[in-house]
Amino acid sequence: MGIFKISDSVYYLGVQDWERQLFDELIPLPQGTSYNSYLVKGSEKTALIDTADPTKKDMYISNLKEINPEKIDYLISNHAEQDHSGLIPEVLSLYPDTKVVTNEKCKTFLMDLLLIPEENFLVIKDEETISLGDKNLKFYLTPWVHWPETMMTYLVEDKILFPCDFLASHIATSKIISEGNELLLESAKRYYSEIMMPFRVSILKHLKLLDSLEIKIIAPSHGVIYKNPSFIIDAYKDWVSDKVKAEVVLIYLSMHGSVLKMVNHFERTLIRKGINYKRFDATRADIGEVAMAMVDAATLVLATPVFLSSPHPNMAHILSLINALRPKTRYLALLSSYSWGQRIEEQIKNSLSSLKVNFLGSIISKGYPKEKEKKEIEELAEKIEKIHKEDEFVIK
Numbered sequence: 001m002g003i004f005k006i007s008d009s010v011y012y013l014g015v016q017d018w019e020r021q022l023f024d025e026l027i028p029l030p031q032g033t034s035y036n037s038y039l040v041k042g043s044e045k046t047a048l049i050d051t052a053d054p055t056k057k058d059m060y061i062s063n064l065k066e067i068n069p070e071k072i073d074y075l076i077s078n079h080a081e082q083d084h085s086g087l088i089p090e091v092l093s094l095y096p097d098t099k100v101v102t103n104e105k106c107k108t109f110l111m112d113l114l115l116i117p118e119e120n121f122l123v124i125k126d127e128e129t130i131s132l133g134d135k136n137l138k139f140y141l142t143p144w145v146h147w148p149e150t151m152m153t154y155l156v157e158d159k160i161l162f163p164c165d166f167l168a169s170h171i172a173t174s175k176i177i178s179e180g181n182e183l184l185l186e187s188a189k190r191y192y193s194e195i196m197m198p199f200r201v202s203i204l205k206h207l208k209l210l211d212s213l214e215i216k217i218i219a220p221s222h223g224v225i226y227k228n229p230s231f232i233i234d235a236y237k238d239w240v241s242d243k244v245k246a247e248v249v250l251i252y253l254s255m256h257g258s259v260l261k262m263v264n265h266f267e268r269t270l271i272r273k274g275i276n277y278k279r280f281d282a283t284r285a286d287i288g289e290v291a292m293a294m295v296d297a298a299t300l301v302l303a304t305p306v307f308l309s310s311p312h313p314n315m316a317h318i319l320s321l322i323n324a325l326r327p328k329t330r331y332l333a334l335l336s337s338y339s340w341g342q343r344i345e346e347q348i349k350n351s352l353s354s355l356k357v358n359f360l361g362s363i364i365s366k367g368y369p370k371e372k373e374k375k376e377i378e379e380l381a382e383k384i385e386k387i388h389k390e391d392e393f394v395i396k
Helices: 054-067 088-094 104-114 182-211 229-240 258-273 287-294 313-325 344-351 371-390
Strands: 004-007 010-012 015-017 033-035 038-041 046-049 074-076 099-102 121-123 129-131 136-141 151-155 160-162 244-252 276-281 297-307 331-338 358-366
Touching: 015 054, 054 088, 074 088, 074 136, 088 104, 099 104, 104 121, 182 229, 182 287, 182 313, 244 258, 244 287, 244 371, 258 276, 258 297, 258 331, 258 358, 258 371, 276 287, 287 297, 287 313, 297 313, 297 344, 297 371, 313 344, 331 344, 331 371, 344 358, 358 371
Parallel strands: 046 074, 074 099, 099 121, 244 276, 244 297, 297 331, 331 358
Antiparallel strands: 004 010, 010 038, 015 033, 038 046, 129 136, 136 151, 151 160
16 A cells, blocks of 8 residues: 555555564464554644554655655654654664654663664653644653553644554554444454553543544554544443453363363353353464453453363463453453362462452362262352342443
8 A cells, every 4th residue: 555645734654564464473463454654744844653664664665755755854753662663763864854753761762672863862741742834743641552651643733643552453454544343343452452451541541631632533553544533432441441241251271171071061051041251262262362352351261171280381371461461350260170189279360460350269170070060160150140240340
């Protein structure tokens, strides 16, 4: 995709990355991603907002040369991570008089990560404004969305918000400007769950800031540009709220069939009681799908065999991710099977120490589940049904 205008004074010159399948060597990208960058032309000065990932250098520089600005007075860096900042040195080599505009913390990061000399920077503070002549850019610091130095840029006259990673999505698309639809909502929720969910409290604060701004267009640095800002803002307000859905996320792993028998009995009981659930095999599941399910589910049930006295390594991997993501899940339960020794409950709790959950108990079978364990599984389902109905934070 080439360049195009999103307003009379703003050009899009980002690039689509259809082939990329993994982000941060961890996060699956089933729809690829994009690296969005914007050029703002004022009557007196020109500003470039963010750049692109270095892997797309040739395409990005080609887009910049197609616009061919006589000069770039300011290069706004909203976030130091290299998928946005990585081509700043290339731009500075083409436009050596350009000032990199960012906050003090981001300046330090960029000097460390990209070896940009300190004299290239113009440091701004929260709510400071710079003039492009007939246009003004105002900056809002948004720490911990999702790094400590992140910020947003607001084009005052055009009412366009450039929030960088905030409100973004990982999707490569030929339709970069959108009102929003179901597919985009899923893409944005995947992005939120994998990247933004650990910073839910900070995001809630920054969403309140957005309510004070008049916004006509949201132009993030990944994914689509939103012509209907309320589409993505309202979705975020829902995701960061304390409300959860009356739903169970069931993550399991079975080596020799014992745990699988427990899981299948639990699943049949959930179905009989009409309890909504999502089931994931810890060995095969897309971690992005797991993360999305964890955004707003009330209850997490883990089912794992004891592996050398600990959770199975594949389950431990999933647990480490969930602990890092810190979902707002309210309840936790454990199903397990062992042969000769176990401290599984203690280790599961330690693995999820960052979650603020109520523990509903463990059902642990020595080998195959017997009638006793099957009865306990049915009682667990009854308990979940009851608390989902009684908890004021659960959306019925």
